[in-house]
Amino acid sequence: MSGIKFGMIAAAKRAGRIYILDSLAEKALFDTVFGRLEASPRTMACAQKAPGLALECHDCEIKGLSICDALEPDEFDQLERIGRTASYPAKATLFEQGRDAPFVSNLTSGALRLSKLLPDGRRQVVGFTLPGDFLGLAMQPTHMYTADALTPVKICQFSRHGFSDLIDRKPRLMRAVMNMASRELTLAQDQMVVLGRRTAEEKIASFLIGMRNRYARIHGSSVHVPLPMTRLDIGDFLGLTVETVSRMMTRLAREKAIVIVPDGVRLLDVPRLELLAEM
């Protein structure tokens, strides 16, 4: 099978452009070309490892950040009753673009990469999910993008229909979901500005500042910004190549705006970065 995959890549490469040549792209291209979007062995393994434990909301670390925040005690109970927890190891695929979406969920720990794939292997990362973020706001019957775990993750998930029925009966909960969707829409529009009208250096700066601000909501503000994703992921989020991401990070480090550390970066010159990223 490995031979087949490489054959496909080679054929596609002759025909046009292939930007990503790692195993992810091979798999994705393979799936796309053959129209085979069945669950990967990895996904199956993870699903089996996620037995669906009942929720334990009382010691949920992020309940103040998520949709659960705005609920009355009785609503909270009902939500808790229809939810289950699940865990996935790093690199697991939670769901794939184009497949059925039986669940919506809430990320409680870890980080996800959400990406859309073009038929020729080009990829656009549409977002990174952090604790407190909601998955499935679009409430669509199929997934619009693929979600992969960047770290070990924990989610609490709800059947889409059950959740949909519950929010129809609980306006407060629907309002919380709608507000979350509005926030996502605003973020997406800001990202459109970054993608369409910013230089490579500005893109990196606004990405780092954006990550810092998102972590600040969770852990409090810090100059230490963990980056669980690879340079390739960052490039695919910002519409750049790995090489350009690497060069710009090196440049910012050389100019003493950041320091590159093993698990991310430290921001040395926040005002300069904010100037580069200014909205």
Next chain:
Amino acid sequence: MSGIKFGMIAAAKRAGRIYILDSLAEKALFDTVFGRLEASPRTMACAQKAPGLALECHDCEIKGLSICDALEPDEFDQLERIGRTASYPAKATLFEQGRDAPFVSNLTSGALRLSKLLPDGRRQVVGFTLPGDFLGLAMQPTHMYTADALTPVKICQFSRHGFSDLIDRKPRLMRAVMNMASRELTLAQDQMVVLGRRTAEEKIASFLIGMRNRYARIHGSSVHVPLPMTRLDIGDFLGLTVETVSRMMTRLAREKAIVIVPDGVRLLDVPRLELLAEM
């Protein structure tokens, strides 16, 4: 004042980049530099010309497309009671980025351009509003972008607070608004792929196919695609310059994929365009 404006442009040009040099950008840059986001004379004139007539929903052309579609008769009455109509001529500014947002509204006729402006004059168009689309889904107290009329437009508008209270009492209406927000979010994510990972030619093709699909929801499918916006607007939507937009349109016309007509384009080779635009 014209002298001052040109002076500012010149200064900014020396300092950095100015991509847009038409009157819109002059005004925007002027506003940004001086922090003067008061209503322009043009906006004031329009507001005066929009006396707020009571709604006449029974002969609304787009009621089947908008949030009104999903309402029961009693809900419909309540919505009609808190709404007013308003009209603006082409080129009017309905509202500006950063200003208070006392109203949300529903576009009933015409087309709008929604744009975000960077401090140095670069602009990103985040969307075009067509009849049936809703303005103010984010329900934020201030506007996140500027809305300008591309043609004469009619809207029906509601006070943001009144509308917010009404949807809290009418789950069906809130659901309609939430679905609209979800659709917008999906569109924004698709546009992120276009902005981040597509070539100039593909961007134009996907823009034309996208516009055709949106008109199809309103008028039915047709190879005639009106383009009420300028090449500059299209460029600012796709992250391109006017010149590149013009060149790509010319190329597609030379290759007989489209014909450029006075008010837009006609699509000759839809399969080829869809191939270029394929999601």
Next chain:
DNA sequence: CGTCCACTTGACAATCGTCAATAGCAGTGG
């Protein structure tokens, strides 16, 4: 009729992508 603006086209430049080589690191298995 003249002005303004949108659009087009050409020549040239620059940013960013492509290709290639290398280093570092973690995991694996002899």
Next chain:
DNA sequence: CCACTGCTATTGACGATTGTCAAGTGGACG
């Protein structure tokens, strides 16, 4: 323990897509 493998990141040389600058056409409108 250490060679081996595979992946991520970095860096350099080169090239191509797209942006920049400039000039000119044509239509709308006063």
